[in-house]
Amino acid sequence: MGKPDDGLSDMLAPIESNVFLANYWETKPLSISRKSPGYYHRFITLTDAINFITATEMREPELRLVRDGTPLPTQTYTWKSPLEDIFVNIDRVFSEFHTGATVILDALQRKWKPLALLCRSLELFFHQGVQANTYLTPKNSQGFAAHYDTHDVFVLQIAGSKHWRIYRPPIELPLSSQPFPPSECSPKKQFGEPIYELDLEDGDCLYIPRGWVHEASAGGNVSAHVTIGINAFTWAYAFSQALDLVSKQDIRFRKCFPVCFENTGQAIESVGVQFRELAAILANNTDVEVLVDQIFDRFVLTRMPILYGHITDLEDLARINLETPLTKRQGLISRLSSEDQFVSISFHGKRVSFPKHIEPVLRFIAGENGEITPGSLPGNLDGEGRLVLMRRLVKEGYLTVKC
DSSP, rough: OOOHHHHHHHHHSSHHHHHHHHHTTTTTTTTEEETTTTTTTTTOOOOHHHHHHHSSBBBBSSSSEETEEEOOOOGGGGEEOTTTTTOOOHHHHHHHHTTEEEEEEOOOTOOOHHHHHHHHHHHHHSSSEEEEEEEEETTBBBSOSSSSSEEEEEEEEEESSEEEEEEESSSOOOOOOOOOTTTTTOOHHHSSSSSSSEEEOOOOOOOOOOOOEEEEOSSOOOEEEEEEEEOOOOOOHHHHHHHHHHHOOOOGGTTTOOOOOOOSHHHHHHHHHHHHHHHHHHHHHOOOHHHHHHHHHHHHHSOOOOOHHHHHHTTTGGGGOOTEEEEOOTTTEEEEEOSEEEEEETTEEEEEEGGGHHHHHHHHHHHHOBBBBBGOOSSSOOOOHHHHHHHHHHHHHHHOOOO
């Protein structure tokens, strides 16, 4: 689907991706005011969001309500079916919205194609998980109180305006295990005066690194924005995976912590010696290539399939011939790996294996970003072999017939 940074460059224009990474990523907020209403409407509009709420039979917790910093109890806007399923009561949602409650549509990348493709483009760039929530706030109202997130956030304003106040982080780059304490809701008392204060208008963008405290209130009209969240793989996570790898190979890591240990000088000294010895072993014995391979493999295999038009592809399998134009599926994240007797492609939560001798052909396909026909494949596969391979890749959802 083009260069991996297409989604980020487009979202942050005119700021280049490399400038963003060098000067803002995980460091400080960035606001982009472009005086271009509708800039993000290709992803979703206020009308789209309202129609989605109206026409979709949503279950808890796909939709949430929050007013003046307090989440509304779900029983105030849901109903339970005879089968015990909990559904959103749309009439109650709009009634609460009319009295100042912000409507939050969670994880819309799972249900709305333009946001699914935007998030997948960002996943291709960051190699991190990405999600999209949409917020609808009544005029002159505020949803959440001041708080920080444990993921990085891009705010895309799609309707109305919001006034943002951003405060210094009490914890720099907090882990997911360090969430904002709900009891701490007084920003002026705990976080001082805002470091940044600004208005986001339709078409503007705001980046907030994880840990930076922020709050926002709508202006004189209904406000709508999309929050794009980047769930980072941290060094802490990498070290935990390295420890898991080494522990499976070295019995010293699997031994019990000292029996009857206590907080005395002698015990602490003994534990410290062993700890430093094991830390050195971890550093020296970690196969970094295997570690990176494992982390990336887990990332690839946990990406949800994006299979728009796949039923049509399945119906057309038998009609694919040597001249049929094919292309890799939009939003595809994959990994090709070679083993002793097989070569496999990981994508859509699965691994598809092939005979080892067609590895060069698969690497050619994996490296192509444009149109491919079965007849254009390199190597010694005969016509029937080319069709079998390409039809298999279409059937599995790796390739699609180009319209």
